[in-house]
Amino acid sequence: MGGESKWRKLMLALGLNTCLYHPKTSDDDDSTRSPSSHAPPRSSDVRHRMPTTPTPSSSGLHMSKYGIKSSSKQMCAICLTSMKATDGHAIFTAECSHSFHFHCITSNVKHGNRVCPVCRAKWKEIPLERSGSSRVKSSTNSGSWMALQGMAHQQLYSGRSAPLLFQAPEPPVFNDDELVNHKVEEMPSGDFDSCGGVEMKTYPEISALAKSTCFDNFGILINLKAPITKGNLNSRAPIDLVTVLDISGSMTGTKIALLKQAMGFVVQNLGPLDRLSVIAFSSSARRLFPLRRMTETGKQESLQMINSLVANGGTNIAEALKKGTKVMTERKFKNPVSSMILLSDGQDTYTSISPRKTGSKTDYQTLLPSSMQCKKDETCIPIHTFGFGMDHDASAMHSISEHSGGMFSFIEAENVMQDAFAQCIGGLLSVVVQELRVEVECVHPVLRLGSIKAGSYKVGMNENGRSGFIEVGDLYAEEERDFLVAMDVPVGESDDKMSLVKFKVIHKDPIKKTTVTVGGNEDVIISRPESIMGEPIVSVEVDRQRNRLRAASAIAEAQVAAERGNLAAATSVLEDCRKKLSESVSARRGDRLCIGLVAELREMKERMATRRVYESSGRAYVLSGLSSHSWQRATARGDSTGMTSQIQSYQTQSMVDMVNLSQTMCFSRSPSTSMVNNSPKNKKSLRSIYSFPLPQPR
Incomplete structure (x- = not known):
């Protein structure tokens, strides 16, 4: 040990910043094992339970030996895998007696940590990467990071030399990204294609309006649905x-x-x-x-x-x-x-x-x-x-x-x-649609756009109100968007029909890099008879979206009241909206979206019951709901029950499939080996660098 201490001091004095290790020799192996063999431990050797604090050891930094009996029962607190006596990895034991894989703790140190990850004790001596190599110093081009990491991994898992991790300093400009490759021959199997373009449907609030009747805030809904994709994910x-x-x-x-x-x-x-x-x-x-x-x-x-x-x-x-x-x-x-x-x-x-200004948010x-x-x-x-x-x-x-x-x-x-x-x-x-833009234009000369309800999406109208647009952006496969345009419809003239507006959708195909245009030639038309018997029939589709917008508005209003400390007003707003939704046309017809909105408002009301509940979970739950409704896209909310019971209309099939895949995978001790493809080839490739069992379907 005296010689080793002098050698360490000498290396530090020379500025090599290295850690000593005991190289593995043939004396460390029994007669039945080859000195060069470094087989990963069997899955039965690693216990499947949550990580515990490692047991202190009296050993120094070394390649594991049979003589260190306690190390076989330890696990590294960083990578959460066993530090077995036969796995061929160096082990570093700090002054506080906690032990770690050498490559794990050097990775920790390189981020500036100088304390034990387990007990938080400050260290006087720390394991450092060797930085004296001329190969490291000379690597300054854009590929240096990849080269250094390749060197590190080769040494780390070879079992024949000191396990070293190199961390190149960050370059001043992050232009060292790896080259993209979009060559056709290297595209995955199942050439990407979509079944048609964006599907567009329009719904007037009512299909017939008597000539003698005017209708303020008349709603026209445009529904967009992205195409489904062929092939695999x-x-x-x-x-x-x-x-x-x-x-x-x-x-x-x-x-x-x-x-x-x-x-x-x-x-x-x-x-x-x-x-x-x-x-x-x-x-x-x-x-x-x-x-x-x-x-x-x-x-x-x-x-x-x-x-x-x-x-x-x-x-x-x-x-x-x-x-x-x-x-x-x-x-x-x-x-x-x-x-x-x-x-x-x-x-x-x-x-x-x-706050930007006094009294502002x-x-x-x-x-x-x-x-x-x-x-x-x-x-x-x-x-x-x-x-x-x-x-x-x-x-x-x-x-x-x-x-x-x-x-x-x-x-x-x-x-x-x-x-x-x-x-x-x-x-x-x-993603199957990019840079999607919706354009709307009034057809009848007397009509003007009143409003365009599009949540958080960017909207605009020209000065005379005759046309407008919505910037939607990307759409996932099978994803839908609903936008409500409102206008005042005046008393009819002599015609039996009235053309209101026309929509045009323009977007980019991200694979073919072409621009696609849908619509633009068909008008949204309603009938204008002399008279109508009974109450007009309201479109369920339009009523459903009015309910969604009404709920989103109530949630936003309640959130503002809650932030001001008025939880009574917040819960009152939510309850009033819930009652209105329950009495709507779509609710009476059993609309699933309306039922989901009613349940969501009830849940939010419960999470605003007290200040403590709102601070701990209510605020986050409400804001996540606002995000979901304003962008018409699924978010994760709440616990495992909330993940499956939230409004499903925003979830796409690809989202559902990926969540199902996540829930049908079980994971062993290490969190970083989740596998989608459990083929023998993939298992073998990961076992070559990880010494813990791969996940199995449960």
């Missing part, structure tokens, strides 16, 4: 996805384990043409790796990096968003679809958030970089935010998603994090 537009993950101290234990598991599911569902980059943040933010294609190699290396994350520090959401934005704005290449995912369980403790929008906020005539990259647990800042997360065109989801229960991610990527991996 990989036969669609490739995506650039940046995930921004909270690894602050509050994410320790089960939370970060579930986060790794959920990210493992995301990685394994991305295709070889998709690109992923991960930003991890706590007190500061760091890009784990640039946008890289999710080939088998890309997946394996990404999973290893994700699996090395350690929870520690504060919560700097603003810095994390800046870093994620930097990846998106400075990338050299682009896939057809781009999106960001942000998950956090806390409030930003580093950014000052204050808190300006949470300042957390979002200006380059990511939707502006006029610019394509927006949506940020889908996930508020995790009871302590996250729901108002900030909702504001970030709202101003970027994304969705805000509330993950109330820890065990539905993966399902929430699954629903989100189920949509992102099925």
Whole structure:
């Protein structure tokens, strides 16, 4: 030990910043095992239960030996896998007596941590990566990061040399993203195609109006439905996805384990043409790796990096968003679809958030970089935010998603994090329509548009009110949108029919890169007879959308009242709306959307019963509902029951399929090995780098 201590001091004095290890020799193996064999442990060797605190050991940094009996029963608190005496990995034991895989703890240290992830004790000696290699110093081009990581992984899993992890410094410009590849011959099997274009339907509020009658605020509904896709989930537009993950101290234990598991599911569902980059943040933010294609190699290396994350520090959401934005704005290449995912369980403790004016709402929008906020005539990259647990800042997360065109989801229960991610990527991996724009024009010369009800979507009308538009953006496969146009219909003239408006839909096909136009030639017409017997028949479709808009308005009003501390007024608004919906035409006809809205309003009322309930879960549940209704897109809300009982009209089949896939997978101790394809080939490829069992269908 004396010689080893002198050698360590000598290496540190030389500035090599390395950790000693005991190389594995043939003396360490029994007679029945080859010195070069490093087979992963059998699945029966790893116990399937939640992680526990490792048992302290008296050993130093070493390649595991049979003589260290306790190490076979330990598990690494970082990657949550067993530290067995025969697995061929170096083990580092700190001054506080807690032990870790060497490659795991060096990954922790490289992010600036200088305390034990288990007991939080401060260390005097820490394991550092070796930085003296000329190969490392000379790697400065755009491919250096990939080269360094390849070197690290080769050494890490070879079992024949010291396990070293290299972390190249972040470049000043994030233009080191991996080349996109859209060659036809490399497209996945099942060539992408869609069954026709966007389907458009229109519904006037009533089909016949007497000539002598005028009708104020007459509603005309346009329903759009995106086409279904042929082929499998990989036969669609490739995506650039940046995930921004909270690894602050509050994410320790089960939370970060579930986060790794959920990210493992995301990685394994991305295709070889998709690109992923991960930003991890706590007190500061760091890009784990640039946008890289999710080939088998890309997946394996990404999973290893994700699996090395350690929870520690504060919560700097603003810095994390800046870093994620930097990846998106400075990338050299682009896939057809781009999106960001942000998950956090806390409030930003580093950014000052204050009202813009005295008495105004808190300006949470300042957390979002200006380059990511939707502006006029610019394509927006949506940020889908996930508020995790009871302590996250729901108002900030909702504001970030709202101003970027994304969705805000509330993950109330820890065990539905993966399902929430699954629903989100189920949509992102099925984009069939982009840059969709709806144009409406009055046909009859006396008509003028009164309003265009489109939630959070950008709308506009010309000065004379004769025409208008709605900027919709992307649609997932089979996704629907309903927009309500209102106008005042005057007394009729001599004609028996009256042409009201005409709609035209323009969008881009993300695969064929062509512009598609639907409609524009057919007028929405109503009859104008001399008289009508009895009450006019109201369109159920129009009444249904009026109910949805009425509910969304009531939820927004109740949320404002609740934020002002007036929960009695908030619950009264929700109850009044619930009663009106129950008496509507669509409710009397058993409309499923109306029934779902009534149930949702009742749930929100219960979550506003007391200030404590509203602060802990009501605010997040309400804001997630507002996000869902304003964009007409599914969000995760509440616990596991809420995931399945929320209004299903916004869910697409691809979302449902992905959630079902998530729920039919079971996972072992490690959270980063979720597999969609459980083929022997894929199992073998991952077993070659992970020493824990792969998930099996349950």
